[in-house]
Amino acid sequence: MNNQQLFENIRKKGSFLCVGLDTDIKKIPQFLLDTTDPMFAFNKEIIDATAKYTIAYKPNLAFYESEGLEGWRSLEKTVHYLRENYPDIFLIADAKRGDIGNTSSMYARAFFEKLKFDAITVAPYMGEDSVKPFLAYEGKRVVLLALTSNKGAFDFQFIADNSGEKLFEKVIRTSLNWGNEENMMYVVGATKAEELADIRKIIPNHFLLVPGVGAQGGSLQEVAKYGLNKQCGLLVNSSRAIIYASNGPDFAQKAAESAKETRDEMIELLRNNSHTTSFF
């Protein structure tokens, strides 16, 4: 899915929401544990309830791997279900992989061939050859960690070199030589909305994946203010605030309501932003 198609979907739905499928077997409604595949059963209900408000889904690999073989099976079924029933959905593997070249190639095979994801989050620490193998796949994308939403982001990502360039800026600038606006995206945490303005100076046109709205405390309005560009350019992720909106039999309905609420907020932001107002 290229940027233009992504943007068309955003226009159609009036939403730039990505729903994070952080499906924790210990947090899903307990009555689902009687089904043969509780994680998949949960995901299917959540997806069916929220898809019309959502541009992208982002299963978080850790949650599936924590259940071993069964978790991996739930993940495969979830990806297959999305591909079959919602072909317009952009599908991100939140895996934060990255290793020497020949190993990254194997991760690329895992997420782009074996599982039909559109994109995968990748950690930049190991540099170019840890990222390039993912970019070898036509039509697929790397979502590179730049500035993350967590407290630990301050440990290393803000380290500045002699010229004053911070590590997250260096990561973005350097990686511009590896890919392009179509096959690279960046993770920029909603909790660091003010840095978004600086980041937009380096990469005005790239799509950004923005986690940290909701449970982590980031503000959607701030993110829109500093991050929107003429193709929207944002996918804002929300996980817990949507998928765990209720723990009862109405969990899917409540998730839909929460997703709709976010979509309603997003369409307003798109209508009132100078970059995107003419399209909404």
Next chain:
Amino acid sequence: MNNQQLFENIRKKGSFLCVGLDTDIKKIPQFLLDTTDPMFAFNKEIIDATAKYTIAYKPNLAFYESEGLEGWRSLEKTVHYLRENYPDIFLIADAKRGDIGNTSSMYARAFFEKLKFDAITVAPYMGEDSVKPFLAYEGKRVVLLALTSNKGAFDFQFIADNSGEKLFEKVIRTSLNWGNEENMMYVVGATKAEELADIRKIIPNHFLLVPGVGAQGGSLQEVAKYGLNKQCGLLVNSSRAIIYASNGPDFAQKAAESAKETRDEMIELLRNNSHTTSFF
């Protein structure tokens, strides 16, 4: 397994070899493809042939994930087989994970509870809260990426701040506040042997996991020269040079010969090093 036990095993075997189980379905002997679980069949033969020369095994997760559900099953069987038959082996998940706290907790559950690994490799980019959840497990370890063996290591790991401290040094120094000599190890590539001397000044006593000997071109002698300490303090990994020593019916025997050769070199290095000579 604590440092003392690790050291006892190193003394007993005269080896500080870690064998990397980078088991690629496309590279293993083709006759194994007729078995019900070729990746496990391969690993089992390799393990049985090399265990007496080996202190640790390090399955590389990418290779298993690239085969989806079946790959994950092969991994589980491999870990189980090692735990059942070789209780003295130190078992490292080469996974290079790292995410916000609640996600890292799920990865910790995946690799320390669901799979009984002793240690996991973790990427430092996201800082303290991405590492800490792994350290909450008594008796388990984080192997933090510091200075990796690949070309891309030069992209970011050598960036120096105003004080001249390089990113990999900053990562090591900062992480000393998160854990201790028993629950933290560091990845330091064999291809960067000279930096080992500087790293030993910061962490004289920690165990280091050293990849990059063999196919990647690092020198075992250089690594020993700069890296050995009074408890050995090194686990040197070799993957391809051992497990793919032959592609024929003699693959296990050739792997054993290659592992033995490395062990023989290691015992000489231990005997001739001022730190360890009295023990060998």
